[in-house]
Amino acid sequence: MPKAGLRDTVIFETQSPEATFRLGAAFGAAAQGGEVLALIGPLGAGKTQFVKGLAQGVGVPPENVTSPTFALMQSYAGRLLLTHIDLYRLENPDEICALGLEEEIEDAGLAAIEWADKGECLLPPGSLILRLKPLEGAVRKVEMQATNIMHAAWRDRSLKNAAEEREGFVTKAFK
Numbered sequence: 001m002p003k004a005g006l007r008d009t010v011i012f013e014t015q016s017p018e019a020t021f022r023l024g025a026a027f028g029a030a031a032q033g034g035e036v037l038a039l040i041g042p043l044g045a046g047k048t049q050f051v052k053g054l055a056q057g058v059g060v061p062p063e064n065v066t067s068p069t070f071a072l073m074q075s076y077a078g079r080l081l082l083t084h085i086d087l088y089r090l091e092n093p094d095e096i097c098a099l100g101l102e103e104e105i106e107d108a109g110l111a112a113i114e115w116a117d118k119g120e121c122l123l124p125p126g127s128l129i130l131r132l133k134p135l136e137g138a139v140r141k142v143e144m145q146a147t148n149i150m151h152a153a154w155r156d157r158s159l160k161n162a163a164e165e166r167e168g169f170v171t172k173a174f175k
Helices: 017-030 046-059 093-099 103-109 149-164
Strands: 009-014 035-040 074-078 079-085 110-114 126-133 141-146 169-174
Touching: 009 017, 017 046, 017 141, 017 149, 035 046, 035 149, 046 079, 046 110, 046 126, 074 103, 079 103, 103 110, 126 149, 141 149
Parallel strands: 035 110, 035 126, 079 110
Antiparallel strands: 009 141, 009 169, 074 079, 126 141
16 A cells, blocks of 8 residues: 555544444545545455445445446446445456556546555555454444545545544544
8 A cells, every 4th residue: 555645544443334334424425526545454344335335425325336346346426426446356466457447546536446455556646545344243443544635634524524423433543
């Protein structure tokens, strides 16, 4: 992953899949266009649940969102064009870089890339890196690292929105 240009990382937990969804919705609602989200975590960590929330936040019915594991990419028209990329089944970094998905990311109003650690070459300079890790039961550790000022501002707006309905979120640390 790209080294962060900013020193701060926010770490907290979501207590349920619904809380992960609501967090995604807060990020979708706060998106202004041009944001890129790099989602990293194992199977079942909540990446797609978060993207479904993003979709709701930009005005796309979340039930329309599926993980594009075999199609690689889906785009959804809402207030912003949400481009959802899933690199799960790809293994060769050279093949991933040769796909030409950079244009799709650049043209998206909001891009969400699952398994982004497999396709670092696709990430433009400056992204919001979101690491999800399953803990006990439905609890997820969420670590957010902004790599530029725009994404830090988006993260902060989103967390402010999420804090207004704080139910299901526990802040662990700010670095």
